[in-house]
Amino acid sequence: MIWGVLQFPGSCDERDALHACSLAGEARLIWHEERDLGGVDGVVVPGGFSYGDYLRAGAIARFSPAMEAVAEFAAAGGPVLGICNGFQVLCEAGLLPGALLLNEELRFVCRQVELIAGDGERLSIPVKHGEGRFYAPDDILDEIEENGQVAFRYAPGQNPNGSARDIAGVTNEAGNVLGLMPHPEHAVDPLTGSTDGLKIFRSIAGLAA
Amino acid sequence: MTVEVSKHRELGLTDSEFELICEKLGREPNDVELAMFSLLWSEHCAYKHSRKLLRRLPTEGERVVMGPGENAGAVDVGNGYAVAFKVESHNHPSAVEPFQGAATGVGGILRDVFALGARPIAILDSLRFGELDSVRSRHLLDGAVRGIGHYGNSIGVATVGGEIYFEAPYEHNCLVNAMCVGLALQDEMVRAAAAGVGNAVVLMGASTGRDGIGGASVLASAELGDGDGDKRPTVQIGDPFEESKLLECCLELLGKGLLVSLQDLGAAGLTSSAGEMASAGGVGIDLDVARVPLREADMEPFEIMVSESQERMLGVVEPAKVAEVLAVCEKWQTGAAEIGVVTDSEQIRVLRGEEMVGEMPVEALVDGCPLYDLAPEEPGGWIYGNEDVLPARVAAAAGPGADPNDPSAILLALLSSPSVASKRWAFEQYDSVVGSRTVRRPESAGAAILNLPESGNAIAVSIDGNGRRVACDPYAGTVEAVLECAQNLACVGAEPLGLTNCLNFGNPEKPAPAWQLDRAVSGLADACKALGVPVVGGNVSLYNEGPDGPIYPTPVVGMVGELPDPERVAGSAFAKEGDAVGLVGPFSPSLAGSELAKLRGELDMGLPQPDVAAVADACATIRDAVRAGKLASAHDISDGGLACALAESAIGAGLGCKVDLTPLIERSGLTAEEALFGEGPGGFLLSGERAALESLGQSGVEVVVLGEVGGGEIAMEAGERSFSLPLEAAESAWRSLAEQVETPT
DSSP, X not given: OEEEEEEOTTBSXXXXXXXXXXXXXXXXXXXXXXXXXXXXXXXXXXXXXXXXXXXXXXXXXXXXXXXXXXXXXXXXXXXXXXXXXXXXHHHHTTSSSSEEEOOTTSSOEEEEEEEEETTSOEEEEEEEESSOEEEOOHHHHHHHHHTTOEEEEEOTTOOSSOOGGGEEEEEOTTSOEEEESSOGGGSSXXXXXXXXXXXXXXXXXXXXX | OOOOHHHHHHTTOOHHHHHHHHHHHTXXXXXXXXXXXXXXXXXXXXXXXXXXXXXXXXXXXXXXXXXXXXXXXXXXXXXXXXXXXXXXXXXXXXXXXXXXXXXXXXXXXXXXXXXTTOEEEEEEEEEXXXXXXXXXXXXXXXXXXXXXXXXXXXXXXXXXXXXXXXXXXXXXXXXXXXXXXXXXXXXXXXOSOOOSTTOEEEEEESOBOSTTTTIIIIITTSOOOTTGGGGGGGSXXXXXXXXXXXXXXXXXXXXXXXXXXXXXXXXXXXXXXXXXXXXXXXXXXXXXXXXXXXXXXXXXXXXXXHOOOSSEEEEEEOGGGHXXXXXXXXHTTXXXXXXXXXXXXXXXXXXXXXXXXXXXXXXXXXXXXOOOOOOOXXXXXXXXXXXXXXXXXXXXXXXXXXXXXXXXXXXXXXXXXXXXXXXXXXXXXXXXXXXXXXXXXXXXXXXXXXXXXXXXXXXXXXXXXXXXXXXXXHHHHHHHHHHHHHHHHHHTTOEEEEEEEEEEOXXXXXXXXXXXXXXXXXXXXXXXXXXXXXXXXXXXXXXXXXXXXXXXXXXXXXXXXXXSOTXXXXXXXXXXXXXXXXXXXXXXXXXXXXXXXHHTTOOOSOOOOOOXXXXXXXXXXXXXXXXXXXOSEEEEOOTTHHHHHHHHHHHHHTOOEEEEOHHHHHHHXXXXXXXXXXXXXXXXXXXXXXXXXXXXXXXXXXXXXXXXXXXXXXXXXXXXXEEEEEHHHHHHHHTOHHHHHHSXX
């Protein structure tokens, strides 16, 4: 599997994502001005503060040429993973339901949290964000729960930001676009934390293969 | 153009300095020149009250790649790589506007590091505020922590460590010191010296506005006082996105070999960066202010020359490569303008189009400022306040009616004291993991550890300095700051490679701060020489005073060390039930200058003199033991003494301990309180197999086995005093900082 990791001005975690992807395939960076994804098999929209995020997180990045290509790629069923700022960008682009609001405590938070995946598996992965409170109206929340679009929830008592129904990550209806606030690319090496994040990259690579 | 005599005083120059400028120019300076001289001859830029003292510091070592005088120091970490690092203050801006002051402090130190061609990989901060029960202190703390997070998180550099102390003498004049560590390929590093007559001078990054005019002279080189609100316009505004682009752009330019030299624009803006580059290269520079991209069209030449607008860098480029440089800047959407040329005139010439608006010899501007001797005088006694708050703190921590002499109540009061308590409230607001190098997250080990796959090893970084102890004895207190860094490094198995420092002191023109500064620099020099650690860079921040007098003298020491194998790092928390707990090292605790003495209002002059050689030996023993994987945990003993260190190691593990300090009491002739809460250098609290701890004594270092890890209580015996404290009670006291910040009583 060949991964493409988008790089915007203001991206922070693109090199970390590149490294994580390289543990689950091959990986290359895609500059935000590229309209052509170069034939990659999967795309990561990484964390950071694209274009400074002074307006609203992800609000400008969604208009980048590379994101137009990602929207087409996603529509064709290609796997797309949005992490943190990437999740915000995918929501802004309308590729994922809901929105990410300022954390309930109005402060940036960086800590290791326990996640529960859709299949019940527990993963230990760090979060680090100031605008990570997942929000959607109740009817939409009901809908995405019914459709099985909730990919990850924070374990009970671990919700770091006030996200609705403890939701940490969601997919689109087709299931090929995944966004989550926690950073799986920062959980790929026991030396720097856990290796639970690697499971996410490998599972996507497995699906794409 | 003539200048009114009073104008130079408004700009912070003395009459005799003004006369010297006239003599060097052979005429009176015009407004542009006067503005430029006033900044470069300020304490902040010229170090005129400290430079002579700094000559005492050892600066050479086998691993030194760049030393003082460059944008940052750098040491060799092997395989062609170097680690660059520096600590710098942004105290006065933060005292006036904490969010932007702290944010731009981080932005400034990042630029110093990537100016060398190093990619910033870590930030550490050393912060000082007044007591937390003051509204002003909470405002400054909140703003500074948010500001550091805003800048560091947005630019994607991990904030991996730091320290925060709360002491009344910082009430008016808080301290915000930021340290940056970067990694560079030695072949791609550049110095800040301009070279090559005819080469272009290119200004990159943000456009130039009126922000921060006079910051170095009016704000940084004068005492704070009434009317500081009026100084708010002299504080710069930070834009981490602009700097993120500038950083990537500069690293790409250096990686492609397109720059002859590079310098950041910090204090005194274009004036200092052009002046220092010309001085270092022995050349001249002509600058055309009409070519500088401006935020406001009507800026005067002097404003352009002294503006401290952030996120700007000055590069020297061969004429044939200018187009390629501009193309890389375009790619990163960062501004770039060719604004000048390197000359052989040895003059800084400021032009506006064809018109010459200023012309000064580089030597006079950069190196011409007179250096002053201090007139130090030891104060007759303790010049700071003293207040007995222990009964109130004990009541708050252990419940009303608790006995303020009961050791378990004292321990709770100490653990909840904001300077000792866990700083999780602050460090959770910082991204500590970006970059994938953070081997130990904040508070899990004595020093931050950063993995370096490029060179096949890792570095450890620690930043320390306890101003209160330095106030008690500036010499011994400063030695202790260096030793604490060395001990923190030893706890993770690291060997020191180099040191940076920020000397935060009061007004050097007054006798007591001058004495503190003089003694502290001697302590720093002696400790570094004894440990064999070179000082590769630093910063001096003087005039830190409020209406009530000077701050505690606060030398902040940042140390970088190397460890071969990051897999073998002991944490500071106990590891498992049944492990032996030992005290190792030449530790002779005393209540002098301790956190307990502070709470009791018993601070006074004097500290025991540290035995640096013995501490150095202990560090080597611990380092070897950690590297050999013999220890389960290692924690240096500092604020709050052995009892607090024991509690911290227990809380971190979620495991209690049962210890008896009587052997220590007997060995060193201590009281129970001294053994429990006394402070001093040289102590390591270790856990592991009993035989492993005892074997450390073979190297000659003192070992006392105190007890073992286990149970749900922290149980201590100390001579005739004994107590036990449920782990949860200790933890809730130690974790009470958030509550104290958010919902003060």
